[in-house]
Structure formats: C-alpha cells, structure tokens
Amino acid sequence: MIVLTKILAFSVALILIFAGVTYVLPQMKGEAPEEKEVDVGALTMDSFTAMGEELYGGKGTCTLCHNKLGRAPDLLAFDVAKVALERIADSRYQGEVKDAEGYLRESMVRPSMYVVEGFGKKGSNDTESPMPAIDKPPIQLSDVEISAVIAYLQNKDGNPVTVALPVKAGAPTAQGKDERRPANPVLAKSPQDAIVKFGCAACHSILETESPIGPNLNDVGERLSIGQIRQSIIAPKAVIAEGYPPIMPDFPAMTITELEMIVRFLAAQTDTQS
Amino acid sequence: MNWLAYCPVPSTWCRALIAVLVVAIGLSAGEFVTDASAASHGAEQQIASVGSDEVTDESTSLRPAARPKRSDYPSIGVSSRGVVWAIAQLHLFFGALVLAVPIFVLVIELIGFKTNDDRYDDMAHEFMKVSLTAYAITALFGGALALSLFLLYPDFMIYMTRVFESQLLIYAVLFFLESMLLYIYYYGWNALRYGNRKWVHLTLGLLLNAVGTTLLVVANSWSTFMMAPSGVDPATGAVTGNIWEIMKGPLWNPLNLHRFLANIAFGGAVVGAYAAFKFLAAQTPAEKAHYDWMGYTSNFTAILAFLPLPFAGYWMMAEVYAYSQQMGILAMGGILAWLFVIQAVLICTILLAGNYYLWTGMARTEGSARYRWLIKYIAVVLVVGFLVWVTPHNVIYSASEIARLGGGNHPVLGPLGIMPAKNIAVFLMLIFTFLSFQLYRRADKVITVSWQHWGNTLMIAIYIVASANVIFAGVYYGYFTNTVYKVGSSVIQVGSTAVVIVSGVVIDTLMFKGAKTLRVSWGKVPDRAQYALFALPVAFTWLMALMGYIRSSVRTHWHVYAVMKDNSPDNFIPTLQTVGNMVTLVTLLFLIFLLFIFWIANLSGTKQVPLATDGKPAPAESAA
Amino acid sequence: MALEHGVRERSPTSTQARSNWGAKLFFAILFAVLVFFWWLLIYSGGVTGHHG
Numbered sequence: 004m005i006v007l008t009k010i011l012a013f014s015v016a017l018i019l020i021f022a023g024v025t026y027v028l029p030q031m032k033g034e035a036p037e038e039k040e041v042d043v044g045a046l047t048m049d050s051f052t053a054m055g056e057e058l059y060g061g062k063g064t065c066t067l068c069h070n071k072l073g074r075a076p077d078l079l080a081f082d083v084a085k086v087a088l089e090r091i092a093d094s095r096y097q098g099e100v101k102d103a104e105g106y107l108r109e110s111m112v113r114p115s116m117y118v119v120e121g122f123g124k125k126g127s128n129d130t131e132s133p134m135p136a137i138d139k140p141p142i143q144l145s146d147v148e149i150s151a152v153i154a155y156l157q158n159k160d161g162n163p164v165t166v167a168l169p170v171k172a173g174a175p176t177a178q179g180k181d182e183r184r185p186a187n188p189v190l191a192k193s194p195q196d197a198i199v200k201f202g203c204a205a206c207h208s209i210l211e212t213e214s215p216i217g218p219n220l221n222d223v224g225e226r227l228s229i230g231q232i233r234q235s236i237i238a239p240k241a242v243i244a245e246g247y248p249p250i251m252p253d254f255p256a257m258t259i260t261e262l263e264m265i266v267r268f269l270a271a272q273t274d275t276q277s
Numbered sequence: 278m279n280w281l282a283y284c285p286v287p288s289t290w291c292r293a294l295i296a297v298l299v300v301a302i303g304l305s306a307g308e309f310v311t312d313a314s315a316a317s318h319g320a321e322q323q324i325a326s327v328g329s330d331e332v333t334d335e336s337t338s339l340r341p342a343a344r345p346k347r348s349d350y351p352s353i354g355v356s357s358r359g360v361v362w363a364i365a366q367l368h369l370f371f372g373a374l375v376l377a378v379p380i381f382v383l384v385i386e387l388i389g390f391k392t393n394d395d396r397y398d399d400m401a402h403e404f405m406k407v408s409l410t411a412y413a414i415t416a417l418f419g420g421a422l423a424l425s426l427f428l429l430y431p432d433f434m435i436y437m438t439r440v441f442e443s444q445l446l447i448y449a450v451l452f453f454l455e456s457m458l459l460y461i462y463y464y465g466w467n468a469l470r471y472g473n474r475k476w477v478h479l480t481l482g483l484l485l486n487a488v489g490t491t492l493l494v495v496a497n498s499w500s501t502f503m504m505a506p507s508g509v510d511p512a513t514g515a516v517t518g519n520i521w522e523i524m525k526g527p528l529w530n531p532l533n534l535h536r537f538l539a540n541i542a543f544g545g546a547v548v549g550a551y552a553a554f555k556f557l558a559a560q561t562p563a564e565k566a567h568y569d570w571m572g573y574t575s576n577f578t579a580i581l582a583f584l585p586l587p588f589a590g591y592w593m594m595a596e597v598y599a600y601s602q603q604m605g606i607l608a609m610g611g612i613l614a615w616l617f618v619i620q621a622v623l624i625c626t627i628l629l630a631g632n633y634y635l636w637t638g639m640a641r642t643e644g645s646a647r648y649r650w651l652i653k654y655i656a657v658v659l660v661v662g663f664l665v666w667v668t669p670h671n672v673i674y675s676a677s678e679i680a681r682l683g684g685g686n687h688p689v690l691g692p693l694g695i696m697p698a699k700n701i702a703v704f705l706m707l708i709f710t711f712l713s714f715q716l717y718r719r720a721d722k723v724i725t726v727s728w729q730h731w732g733n734t735l736m737i738a739i740y741i742v743a744s745a746n747v748i749f750a751g752v753y754y755g756y757f758t759n760t761v762y763k764v765g766s767s768v769i770q771v772g773s774t775a776v777v778i779v780s781g782v783v784i785d786t787l788m789f790k791g792a793k794t795l796r797v798s799w800g801k802v803p804d805r806a807q808y809a810l811f812a813l814p815v816a817f818t819w820l821m822a823l824m825g826y827i828r829s830s831v832r833t834h835w836h837v838y839a840v841m842k843d844n845s846p847d848n849f850i851p852t853l854q855t856v857g858n859m860v861t862l863v864t865l866l867f868l869i870f871l872l873f874i875f876w877i878a879n880l881s882g883t884k885q886v887p888l889a890t891d892g893k894p895a896p897a898e899s900a901a
Numbered sequence: 902m903a904l905e906h907g908v909r910e911r912s913p914t915s916t917q918a919r920s921n922w923g924a925k926l927f928f929a930i931l932f933a934v935l936v937f938f939w940w941l942l943i944y945s946g947g948v949t950g951h952h953g
Contacts, residue, residue: 476923
C-alpha cells in the first residue's frame with residue numbers, strides 16, 4: 004500500500020508540474036470569426052478602411068504570414084500600391100490586371116499570377132504561391148471584405164483609395180459570398196456532358212467545335228496512349244505539346260469517374276471525321 | 278505429443294480446415310473492402326440507391342455538408358467539446374495500449390521461441406494479461422464516444438457517416454475479428470506452446486496485429502479527413518469521390534506511421550510501469566530480478582520506438598504545410614506555437630527518464646564502472662538540448678522591455694527560438710540517448726575480438742562526425758540561407774543520426790562475438806530507477822493528450838476543415854490553462870483506470886490459501 | 902512398433918516436410934499480411950497523390 008501511495012504521489016506531482024507549465028505561459032484565446040452583418044448603408048470610407056484593417060489582422064489572417072519573419076512579403080513595410088505597378092510590369096507577371104487595385108484583388112484570389120522571388124512553393128521555381136485563395140474556404144472573405152482590405156492597404160501608405168464603397172441596393176452583406184453558395188456539383192453522365200461541363204471545347208477542337216488554342220482532340224486517340232491522355236488532364240503542365248502555350252488549367256473538381264469517362268472517350272477519338 | 282491424435286477427423290482434413298479458415302479470415306477483410314469500393318460513392322450510387330420513396334432524378338445533385346446554426350447544437354449543460362474531448366482521449370489511450378502491446382509481445386514471443394528461453398515467453402504472456410483487461414475498457418470508451426458524438430454533434434455525424442458509409446461497417450466487422458483473435462491468442466497460450474502449435478500461436482498473434490493495425494488506419498482516416506478533406510467537393514462538402522479518395526488524403530499515411538510508432542512507445546512505457554510497480558512490491562529476490570528484467574525490456578521497447586518518432590512527426594508536419602501553409606503556420610508559428618514549447622518539456626522528461634533508467638541500471642553489472650565518466654557529459658547534452666528546445670522565439674514584451682532589448686527579439690537567445698536550433702538540439706539528444714544505450718549494452722561484456730581498437734575508434738569517429746554534421750548543417754542552413762523553413766538541413770541531420778544508430782548496432786553485434794559476459798545482477802538496482810519507469814508513461818500520456826489536442830485544434834473553427842464549419846458554442850481555441858486542465862484530467866483518469874487494470878492482472882494470479890481446519894484463515898495469501 | 906491412434910506411419914522425408922509446416926504457415930501469413938498492407942496503404946485503390 005505504501006508503495007502504491009508513493010507511486011501515485013510521484014505521478015500526480017509530475018502531472019501537476021506539466022499542468023503548471025501551461026499556467027505560467029502566456030494565455031491566448033482564439034475566437035472563431037464572427038459572421039457580422041455589415042450595414043452597407045452606414046459605411047464611410049474611414050470606417051471601411053478601418054474594417055479592412057481589422058480584417059487584415061483578424062478574419063483574413065494576413066498577418067500569419069505577411070510579417071517580419073520572412074514567410075511572405077511584409078506588406079506593412081513598403082508602399083504596396085507603388086510596388087504593385089512594378090510587379091505588373093515585371094516579365095514574370097502572368098495575370099491580366101492593369102492597375103494597383105486590380106493587382107491587389109488578383110493577388111488575393113489568384114495568388115500564383117505573380118510570386119515574389121524567393122517566396123514560391125519549394126520546387127516550383129517561384130511559379131506557385133503557397134498563399135491560399137482568400138475568397139475560398141477556410142478564409143473565405145466576401146467581395147465586400149476583400150474590397151475593405153484593399154482600401155486599407157491603399158490607405159496605409161497615403162495612397163488614394165480607388166475602391167468604391169459598396170452600395171446597398173442588391174448589395175451582398177458580409178456573408179454575401181456565403182449566401183450565393185455554388186450549386187452542388189452534378190456529376191456528368193456521359194463523356195460528352197463531361198467535356199461540356201469542364202469547358203474543354205474552349206481551347207480544343209472536339210465535339211463539333213473548333214478551337215486553335217490547344218491541340219486538336221478529334222484524333223488524339225491516334226497520337227497519345229490512354230496513360231498520356233490521363234496525364235494531360237491530371238497534370239497538364241507535365242508535357243506541353245510542341246507549339247502550344249502552357250496554359251491548360253487543372254481540374255480539381257473533376258471526379259475519378261468523370262476523368263475515366265473522358266479519357267476513354269478521347270482514347271477512342273481517331274481521325275475518322277474531317 | 279502428437280496433436281493430430283486429438284483431431285477428430287483425419288489429419289489432412291484438419292490441416293485443410295485450418296488453411297481454409299486462415300485464408301478465409303485473410304480474404305474476408307479484403308472482400309469487404311473491395312465490395313465497399315465497388316459500390317463506390319458518386320452520382321451513380323446516389324441516384325441508383327436513393328430512398329425508395331424518391332424517384333430517380335437525372336438532376337439529383339450531391340448533398341452538401343450541413344451548415345448548423347448555433348441553436349442546432351444540442352446542449353447538455355456542460356461543454357460538449359469537453360465531454361467528447363475527454364472520452365475520445367481516453368479511448369485513444371486505451372486503444373493505443375491494446376494495439377501496441379500485441380506488437381512487442383509477438384516479437385518477445387518470437388525471441389523466446391528462437392532462444393528457447395522460457396523467461397521471454399512468460400513475460401510476453403504476462404504482458405498480454407494487461408492488454409486483455411484494457412481491451413474491455415477501450416470498447417467501453419469507444420461506445421461512449423460514439424454515443425456522445427451522435428448526441429452532441431448530430432449534423433457533423435450525419436455528414437461523416439454519409440462520407441464514410443460502409444467503411445464504418447468494416448470497422449465493426451474488424452472488431453469481431455479482433456476479439457476472436459485476442460481471446461484465442463491469450464487463452465490458447467499454454468495449449469499452443471511448442472513446435473508447430475507454437476507457430477500457429479505466433480500466426481494468430483500476427484493476425485491479431487494485422488487486424489489491430491487495420492483498425493488503427495481505418496479510424497485514422499476519419500481524423501485526417503477532418504483535417505485535410507479529400508474526395509469531396511471543396512465548396513460544399515458533397516461526396517464526389519470513392520472511399521479510397523476519401524481515405525487516402527495527404528495526412529493519412531503520415532498519421533498512420535506516427536501513431537503506429539507512438540503506440541509502441543506508449544505501450545512499452547505503460548507495461549514498464551507495470552513492471553516497476555511489481556518490482557517495488559516484490560518480496561523475493563527472484564521476483565525482483567524478474568520484474569527488473571521486465572522493466573528493462575519495456576524501457577528498451579519504449580525508447581527504441583521513440584527514437585524514430587521525430588522523423589514521423591516531421592513528415593506529418595511537412596504534409597500539413599504542403600496541404601495548407603496556413604494550417605502549418607498556425608500550428609508552429611501562430612497561436613498554437615506555445616504548445617510546442619510545452620512539448621519540449623515533455624519530451625525532455627521522457628528522454629531524461631529513459632536515460633536515467635539506463636544509467637542507474639548500469640549498477641547491475643560491475644563492467645559499467647569504466648563508462649561512468651561519460652554519463653555526466655550525456656546529461657549535459659540532454660539538459661542543454663532541453664534548454665535550447667524550450668527557448669521561445671517571440672514573447673510578448675512590454676514597451677520598456679523592447680527598449681532594453683533593442684528590438685523584438687532577444688539578441689542572443691532569439692536565434693535559439695527558431696526551428697534550426699531546435700533541430701540541432703533534438704538530433705543531438707537522440708544521438709546521445711543512443712550512446713547511453715550502447716554503453717549499457719557494453720557494460721556487461723568484455724570484448725575479445727582482435728580488432729576492437731579499430732572498432733572503437735571507428736565508433737567514436739562516427740559519433741564525432743555525426744554530431745558535427747548535425748551542428749554545422751543546422752547552423753549553416755538555419756542561419757546562413759535565406760528561406761525561413763529550413764528543410765535543407767534536416768536531411769543531413771536525419772541521415773547522420775540514422776548512421777550513428779545503424780552503425781552502432783552493426784559494429785557492436787560484430788564486436789560482441791565471443792565476448793566474455795559479466796554477471797548481471799537483475800534486481801540489484803536502486804528503487805529510484807523504478808520511478809524513472811513511472812515518469813516515462815506519465816510523460817508519454819500527458820504528451821499524447823497534448824499532441825492530440827494540437828492535431829484537433831489546428832482545424833480551428835471547422836468540423837471538417839474548409840468544408841463544414843463549426844458553429845457550436847465551443848468553436849474557439851481555448852487558453853493554455855484550459856488545455857492544461859483537460860490534459861491533466863484525462864491523464865489522471867487514465868492513471869486510475871490503469872491502476873485498476875494492474876490490480877486485475879495481479880488479482881487473476883492470486884490464489885487464496887484454503888482455510889485452516891479451525892475455520893481461521895491461514896497466515897498468508899500466495900501469489901500463483 | 903505400435904503407433905498412437907490416428908497416427909499413420911510416415912516416411913522420414915515426408916515427416917521432415919510435414920514437421921515444420923508451422924513455420925511455413927507463419928511466413929505465408931506474414932507475406933499475405935504485408936501484401937494486404939501494401940494494398941491498403943500504398944496502392945489504396947489506385948488513388949494518386951493529393952497535394953493542394
């Protein structure tokens with residue numbers, strides 16, 4: 004019995020030491036972001052930029068990476084509007100905007116359009132950004148919130164704010180993006196449906212449509228094996244057909260069933276038509 | 278003894294029957310899974326198997342994850358999160374024990390079989406006794422967990438059951454198999470003791486471990502799906518993939534490896550506590566010797582499985598970062614970062630306890646005297662490593678403190694706060710822990726091979742070069758290259774540590790050929806060594822709960838990350854004190870249940886002496 | 902030489918062959934278990950990698 008008591012006392016004491024460590028360290032509580040209704044009609048430019056500042060350090064979680072520790076450019080340390088224009092002019096820029104506001108918005112929803120040197124994903128040679136899309140989960144800022152953050156970023160360096168205040172009529176609330184939820188995906192039933200669903204005909208000649216942007220798919224079954232066709236869809240950048248631009252996107256929403264349907268269909272496409 | 282003589286039907290039939298049973302068990306699991314994946318998710322199944330009162334509709338779309346409002350969450354008056362947290366963690370503690378013990382029991386049984394040493398076989402049998410009682414408790418907590426989840430988080434559970442479907446039935450079937458195999462393995466121990474029957478017994482143990490491991494990886498898929506969902510539409514959570522896409526997310530195999538190894542380490546530590554308890558309570562020198570040896574074996578198992586854990590953990594965090602850099606940074610650079618400082622305290626306790634047990638254990642043999650002088654240096658490395666590891670990078674300073682420091686980070690200690698310094702500390706601690714092992718193994722031998730001088734020189738050189746590599750790689754990649762996440766150094770550090778361990782084992786095995794063995798006085802070890810054996814499972818348990826909390830908390834306010842939001846009243850990240858309280862609570866509860874298990878194991882071996890003829894009880898109870 | 906009930910006299914080589922069927926069983930099951938885990942964890946229904 005004495006043995007048991009000594010063992011228990013020792014164990015409990017050790018446990019309490021560990022617990023004690025949690026007591027002496029700084030205490031922080033991480034609140035979940037609140038889904039606030041923004042009264043759009045009552046917004047002034049000042050309160051709008053203030054909202055942007057709050058989002059920058061709060062729900063947007065920007066400061067998690069954009070800080071002095073070197074994981075992402077420290078946006079508070081330089082004039083973002085000025086630098087935005089330099090970046091647009093850079094040869095490595097892949098996007099389509101023309102002004103600073105557009106660049107700031109694009110860098111939030113399509114961050115890989117321009118990756119600052121040294122900050123790209125390992126092995127991607129600064130072509131892929133590790134930054135998530137801010138308009139998608141888990142951060143999922145609404146259009147209004149993104150605009151607020153841009154307003155804040157433009158304002159903080161003394162630059163003019165070019166974002167318009169959101170208007171009330173038909174305007175989305177801070178939850179707007181959430182309410183306009185994307186429709187649930189419907190699985191394509193046939194390879195033709197799948198090809199239409201994923202928009203292949205936008206760039207490839209297939210199914211009665213002609214397009215010069217990408218290789219002709221009407222005879223792809225003669226040129227590529229099943230494995231090569233599958234690879235072109237799963238990893239479009241792996242092998243680029245000669246003479247064509249490397250712009251084929253990924254299809255993260257494509258299911259295995261749809262993929263196999265398309266692949267089998269394409270493999271059967273040999274040039275029997277014109 | 279010819280067991281075939283007892284077979285009611287001719288022997289060939291018996292053999293055929295056994296073969297069929299074994300193959301059937303092996304295939305049935307595969308069959309079920311194939312069936313499940315064939316009847317895969319996707320619109321085809323949804324549309325084809327939609328309820329009988331619904332008409333097949335071409336435009337039926339896939340059902341999204343629910344979006345419960347706060348009022349949709351049932352409330353029972355106490356924090357739902359707290360209830361599920363405690364039950365889940367206790368289930369995981371006992372599940373880990375029950376899965377891990379048969380793994381090293383099988384190995385010990387094999388060793389006993391090969392060396393024809395009954396001690397090993399008896400020890401393996403004794404360990405299984407502990408596991409058997411724990412099994413029932415695991416099941417109790419598992420049932421309680423399922424009930425509490427369905428009660429308190431119904432919308433979430435509806436979604437999860439929709440995602441995993443028939444895989445849940447497979448989980449249930451596996452439990453039938455596990456129970457069957459566990460009982461036959463334990464109760465058939467003495468009936469299947471020698472020769473071919475022993476091989477049958479070992480095969481049953483092997484199957485038991487296979488089923489247990491399958492249970493582990495199936496359950497892991499639920500956790501990893503919640504952290505990094507795959508096979509579902511990212512925007513709505515609708516199931517778009519088959520069960521394999523759902524299970525094989527980026528975090529599944531890292532968690533599988535990590536939990537597999539950690540379970541073994543944890544299981545070893547717990548049975549070590551059992552051995553230590555029995556040692557301290559032992560009355561005879563023979564008993565003391567037996568339990569001392571058992572404690573040594575347990576500690577060996579625990580530390581052996583513990584050594585590769587940092588690599589598995591590293592792989593896991595690397596995959597977390599690759600999946601979502603945000604999640605990774607939240608864990609190690611954001612609000613959860615302090616937890617990794619606490620982790621440092623726990624792991625250093627584990628390493629110090631494991632090492633201390635080895636050092637005090639050197640008292641068992643007089644050959645250890647020549648190595649005593651090294652111990653203080655190993656201790657220094659461990660303590661300094663701990664101090665480096667526990668140094669934080671950023672502390673919230675007051676304005677005057679910042680002025681005194683001249684910046685946001687301490688000029689000298691600041692650099693110790695980032696990953697490269699901690700990598701150096703950890704790998705050096707692992708290398709020197711292995712040194713303790715090596716010294717212990719050498720302590721009871723006098724090496725007689727002619728080339729021992731060269732062998733020792735080589736070994737020393739390997740230690741020096743490996744340590745230098747670890748330090749230089751860490752310093753160079755950590756402080757003189759410009760990426761913050763210093764992946765480059767780790768490969769060299771891991772490699773150097775692995776070289777030390779592998780070469781140490783190989784060189785020693787060769788050097789021990791023909792060595793003179795000195796006497797090892799099992800049982801002649803100070804009592805304080807046993808307290809090291811208690812510190813080990815206590816620290817392991819507390820650490821396991823802590824890391825489990827981190828893994829869960831990294832999802833922040835999501836039930837299923839980025840797919841199903843958590844709108845419950847508990848959807849915030851709690852303070853460190855709350856975490857400390859919960860972890861302490863579950864650890865204490867586990868301790869109480871564990872004592873109950875040890876008591877039952879003890880009780881089952883106790884026989885009351887018959888009463889004397891005058892009705893009075895005889896003087897002493899005998900332990901069978 | 903009287904044999905036990907149920908035991909047939911066997912030739913020496915077949916006795917040897919039969920006498921270690923236990924080991925063969927164990928290693929056969931071990932192989933099957935390893936294949937099973939390869940199928941479950943590595944092959945996993947042919948699912949390709951999942952990164953971001």
